[in-house]
Amino acid sequence: MAEIKYVGLDALGLDEFSAKRLHGAVMRHAERIERLAHHEAQLVVHLKVSGKEAGRHECEAHVRVTYPGATLVSDRQRGWDALTVAQRGLDAIEDQLRHKAQARADATLPGASRSSRA
Numbered sequence: 001m002a003e004i005k006y007v008g009l010d011a012l013g014l015d016e017f018s019a020k021r022l023h024g025a026v027m028r029h030a031e032r033i034e035r036l037a038h039h040e041a042q043l044v045v046h047l048k049v050s051g052k053e054a055g056r057h058e059c060e061a062h063v064r065v066t067y068p069g070a071t072l073v074s075d076r077q078r079g080w081d082a083l084t085v086a087q088r089g090l091d092a093i094e095d096q097l098r099h100k101a102q103a104r105a106d107a108t109l110p111g112a113s114r115s116s117r118a
Contacts, residue, residue: 029090036097063089
């Protein structure tokens with residue numbers, strides 16, 4: 001099971017229901033990330049309030065995944081809902097892992113040479 005660390009979760013002031021939804025979504029993504037990475041991974045989900053407008057708080061998320069041999073970092077994700085922002089960051093990490101897996105598969109295909117002369 002992946003080790004998940006949250007940074008800044010308390011500063012968002014989420015109610016219990018929203019915090020449970022966020023944790024459940026991160027757990028589902030963590031399982032997928034471990035399957036794609038073929039290793040046990042450590043996830044760091046860094047959430048913070050980046051702006052305040054008329055009582056609304058804009059959230060910002062950075063997601064970092066570390067597993068043996070690699071560290072992946074998502075781009076900064078911004079939005080009004082902490083769950084959506086965290087999911088976007090985790091989706092970006094999954095896309096990076098899929099891209100790495102596809103690149104590895106393409107490199108091992110027979111006939112895939114370094115020079116492509118016709």
